[in-house]
Amino acid sequence: MALDLFNTLSGRTEEFTPADGKTVRFYACGPTVYDYGHIGNFRTFVAVDVLRRYLRQSGFRLMHVMNITDVDDKIIRNANQRGIPIGDYTKKFEAAFLEDMKSLGIEQPEQLSRATEHIPEMADFIRKLAEKGAAYQAEDGSWYFRIDKFPEYGKLSKKDFAGMNIGGGGRMDADEYDKDDARDFALWKAPKDGEASWDTEIGPGRPGWHIECSTMAMKYLGETLDLHAGGEDLMFPHHENEIAQSESLTGKIFARHWMHVRFLLVEGQKMSKSLGNFYTLRDLVLMGHKPSSIRLLLTSVPYRKQLNFTFDGLLQAANSIERLRNFKLRLETGHWEEGENPAVVQMVSKAVSEMRSSLDDDLNTAQALAAIFDLVRDVNTAADRGEVKKNNIPALLDALNRFDEIFAVLVDEDAAHVKSIVDWAKAEGMEEKISPETLEIAKSAALSDAQVEVLVKEHSEARKAKDFKKSDAIRDQLLAQGVVLENTKDGVRWKRK
RNA sequence: GGCGCGGUAGCCAAGUGGUAAGGCAGAGGUCUGCAAAACCUUUAUUCGGCGGUUCGAUUCCGCCCCGCGCCUCCA
Numbered sequence A: 001m002a003l004d005l006f007n008t009l010s011g012r013t014e015e016f017t018p019a020d021g022k023t024v025r026f027y028a029c030g031p032t033v034y035d036y037g038h039i040g041n042f043r044t045f046v047a048v049d050v051l052r053r054y055l056r057q058s059g060f061r062l063m064h065v066m067n068i069t070d071v072d073d074k075i076i077r078n079a080n081q082r083g084i085p086i087g088d089y090t091k092k093f094e095a096a097f098l099e100d101m102k103s104l105g106i107e108q109p110e111q112l113s114r115a116t117e118h119i120p121e122m123a124d125f126i127r128k129l130a131e132k133g134a135a136y137q138a139e140d141g142s143w144y145f146r147i148d149k150f151p152e153y154g155k156l157s158k159k160d161f162a163g164m165n166i167g168g169g170g171r172m173d174a175d176e177y178d179k180d181d182a183r184d185f186a187l188w189k190a191p192k193d194g195e196a197s198w199d200t201e202i203g204p205g206r207p208g209w210h211i212e213c214s215t216m217a218m219k220y221l222g223e224t225l226d227l228h229a230g231g232e233d234l235m236f237p238h239h240e241n242e243i244a245q246s247e248s249l250t251g252k253i254f255a256r257h258w259m260h261v262r263f264l265l266v267e268g269q270k271m272s273k274s275l276g277n278f279y280t281l282r283d284l285v286l287m288g289h290k291p292s293s294i295r296l297l298l299t300s301v302p303y304r305k306q307l308n309f310t311f312d313g314l315l316q317a318a319n320s321i322e323r324l325r326n327f328k329l330r331l332e333t334g335h336w337e338e339g340e341n342p343a344v345v346q347m348v349s350k351a352v353s354e355m356r357s358s359l360d361d362d363l364n365t366a367q368a369l370a371a372i373f374d375l376v377r378d379v380n381t382a383a384d385r386g387e388v389k390k391n392n393i394p395a396l397l398d399a400l401n402r403f404d405e406i407f408a409v410l411v412d413e414d415a416a417h418v419k420s421i422v423d424w425a426k427a428e429g430m431e432e433k434i435s436p437e438t439l440e441i442a443k444s445a446a447l448s449d450a451q452v453e454v455l456v457k458e459h460s461e462a463r464k465a466k467d468f469k470k471s472d473a474i475r476d477q478l479l480a481q482g483v484v485l486e487n488t489k490d491g492v493r494w495k496r497k
Numbered sequence B: 001g002g003c004g005c006g007g008u009a010g011c012c013a014a015g016u017g018g019u020a021a022g023g024c025a026g027a028g029g030u031c032u033g034c035a036a037a038a039c040c041u042u043u044a045u046u047c048g049g050c051g052g053u054u055c056g057a058u059u060c061c062g063c064c065c066c067g068c069g070c071c072u073c074c075a
Helices: A039-057 A073-082 A086-103 A115-131 A209-221 A232-250 A281-286 A291-299 A311-333 A342-360 A365-384 A390-407 A414-427 A436-446 A449-464 A468-480
Strands: A004-007 A012-015 A023-028 A061-068 A111-114 A135-137 A143-145 A185-189 A227-231 A258-261 A264-266 A307-309 A483-488 A491-496
Touching: A004 A258, A023 A039, A023 A209, A039 A061, A039 A227, A039 A258, A039 A264, A039 A281, A039 A291, A039 A307, A039 A390, A061 A086, A061 A209, A073 A086, A086 A281, A086 A414, A111 A115, A111 A209, A115 A135, A115 A143, A115 A185, A115 A209, A115 A232, A143 A232, A185 A209, A185 A232, A209 A232, A227 A232, A232 A258, A281 A291, A281 A414, A291 A307, A291 A311, A291 A390, A291 A414, A307 A311, A311 A365, A311 A390, A311 A491, A342 A365, A342 A390, A365 A390, A414 A436, A449 A468, A449 A483, A449 A491, A468 A483
Parallel strands: A023 A061, A023 A227, A061 A111, A227 A258, A264 A307
Antiparallel strands: A004 A012, A135 A143, A143 A185, A483 A491
16 A cells, blocks of 8 residues: 555646655645744644654654744835834744744654755755856846746646736736746845845845745755645645746656645635634634644645635534544543454444555545544443453554544643734733633643543542542632543543543 | 535434434433442434445445635744
């Protein structure tokens, strides 16, 4: 079995393997750190996270590079408004972004690379392009890429530019009036008053948008990447331009495989500030939603399908996670008879192989999820009949672990993450935005697992001694701190609210 | 206008030329010192509409209706 992935470049689903058979060298377009990340951003990053997690589970090593775009028009504008250097401005949002990634269980790539830390490399890249005749400098000092020199332009987004007069309608940027061809794009922007600028071998100024990705991707991954990923909007012009400049420079294929994640809808409509359905991760957490619910909702629809992100869906995801976590708790805390039931062994291997074959099919996360829920139901039924035995448990937990290596929602770290967002909101003077539900979730962050375990043990002992007054008191005390204690026929167990 | 995607039960959704996964909600039941919870069962004669191909279509083709995306440095 192998991973079949849709490749935007070929327009087909193809078996994906790294060129060297061992290490997947890939690049994913990261955030422009001018504001807090919104759920649309995170759909893409979660999708890439699922890919990287699955590749690793499939035995590959990973070399994953993600850029942090820390210089662009919006950043310059916003930093200027505040009268601070762009570095001071972006630092805050970069940190917030990385924290949000952690909340959502998105692993950090092996290499994060900031645009502003690769200025000389970019200048060098542009100089070499100029030497090959693929770049030229305009009168104001800006550099442009000469599309004319790259006949394959449009091969990724399947656009045919022959005879087209792009920008002929008069929509050309005012400050790009001296391009030779309307399709040519900026590699380097000449300095302007009040804008960050660097002195380089090709003159002063700042990088255009596309050059950073080509430069940094090649620096860390070599001239040909195994895969390049990003949101669907980046296909054109961003990725098309990356291909043009990179392949013009090296004469080699820039990326063998391209993956694009589809945009999501919010309550059935495109997310936009004007529609009032624009949400950052932090907005949702402050409204009382757990990061794990958000992650599950984001992964529950395959990455190439439009995902309708709704509040009802968020509730549904939260309940689904409850079911999965309860199942795991049942396995961990239940009393099981000695022995091993081959029927259960069978269920486990079926679930794991179905999960994997679903993911092999262009990362069909919806189907993979179904395989796990089938296991949950079948094993619960068997357990109710006393047909799950002690020696079945390790394999069951291992299967759940395999599942969670990809989906990352079973280990409950919501309280701590929500707590830190609550703290952030307070520090930003946004107390009134914190919902009571959010505070409820954050509460239990004050108690460590070990602290809870001690109280749970006391409760159980009191209960065994039929000292219900004491046991109930402990249960109430825990509840007040955001921990739910339950006595079931399989034993006592607890979880965070 | 060009290119592309989708319309499946109350909601979210997978899928296939051979008769509809999974989740949530709802309904019924089991268990329980109390509390809470958990678990099980059940829920589409039907896959936007109309034609066509076929022994057979939700799945293929045509037309229509509806929603959405890209073509503007928005993931």
